[in-house]
Amino acid sequence: GIGIEVKYTEKEYPLKAGSKEYQETHDTKGIHLSDNYRIPSYEIGWFKPEYLMDVPKEDTDKYKSHLVADKFRQIWRNHLLGGAMILNGDLSEFTSLTVFPEGNGHFRDEGNDSLWSEYKSKLTEEGKPTLKYQTFESLFSKMRKHLNYQGAEDWIDYLEKRYIPS
Numbered sequence: 001g002i003g004i005e006v007k008y009t010e011k012e013y014p015l016k017a018g019s020k021e022y023q024e025t026h027d028t029k030g031i032h033l034s035d036n037y038r039i040p041s042y043e044i045g046w047f048k049p050e051y052l053m054d055v056p057k058e059d060t061d062k063y064k065s066h067l068v069a070d071k072f073r074q075i076w077r078n079h080l081l082g083g084a085m086i087l088n089g090d091l092s093e094f095t096s097l098t099v100f101p102e103g104n105g106h107f108r109d110e111g112n113d114s115l116w117s118e119y120k121s122k123l124t125e126e127g128k129p130t131l132k133y134q135t136f137e138s139l140f141s142k143m144r145k146h147l148n149y150q151g152a153e154d155w156i157d158y159l160e161k162r163y164i165p166s
Contacts, residue, residue, distance in 0.1 A: 001091040005078045005098045006090055008163065011106040012070040023074040025068040032070070037080065042066070044083035045080070052088025053154075065122075072119055079131060097132045101164060109133065136163045 015022040024034040033041065041052050047067060050130045063069065067076040075098060079147055081096030090163045099115065100107040109116050136159075143156050 001082060001085060001094045003078055003082045003094065003096045005074075005096070006163075007074070007098055007100040007104060007107055010074065010104070012073075014089070015073075015144070016071050025073075029054075030059070031063060031066050031068055032057040037068075040084040040087050041080055043087055044090065044127075045056050046079070046083055046123055046130055048124055049124055051122040065118075065162070067122055072122070073114060075115075075119055075131075081128075082130065095130055095132055099136060102135045102137050107133070108135075136160075 001020065015026070017026075023141060024037060033052065034046060038052065041047050042049065051067045055066055067073070075096075078098070079096040082091065084097055085091045086094055098107065104110065107115060120128055120131065140156055140160050143152070143159075147156070
């Protein structure tokens with residue numbers, strides 16, 4: 001399976017205390033994953049355990065580097081969905097692909113300090129190949145080069161007009 005997440009203008013965002021997502025990843029003491037996140041996160045083996053453990057609010061370094069930290073949470077949840085589908089027997093393989101425009105500063109890849117480098121550092125060797133990311137611009141260029149069927153050009157033109165601001 002390939003899970004494709006399109007991020008156009010999204011950036012990191014804090015969770016609202018009391019929201020369902022907050023309750024599934026936090027408690028009054030800090031980060032605490034509910035079973036529906038904790039169990040598959042450990043069982044799939046893609047994530048380093050130290051980034052899944054409970055973290056008290058006071059430990060700000062671990063709190064900000066955890067997989068549920070604001071800047072990683074969207075990527076981790078999309079990635080974990082594929083892992084859960086494998087564990088459930090729905091898929092035998094999964095790749096999580098995030099596609100975003102070059103202008104989205106939150107997702108842009110800028111070397112060792114990028115969101116992607118940080119996120120990949122939280123993955124096991126088994127987990128790293130299951131994550132991909134690509135800008136719209138790069139993806140559409142590759143599509144033009146490799147998709148050779150009638151109507152492909154029109155489809156790519158449509159996607160460029162829709163996703164790349166002029």
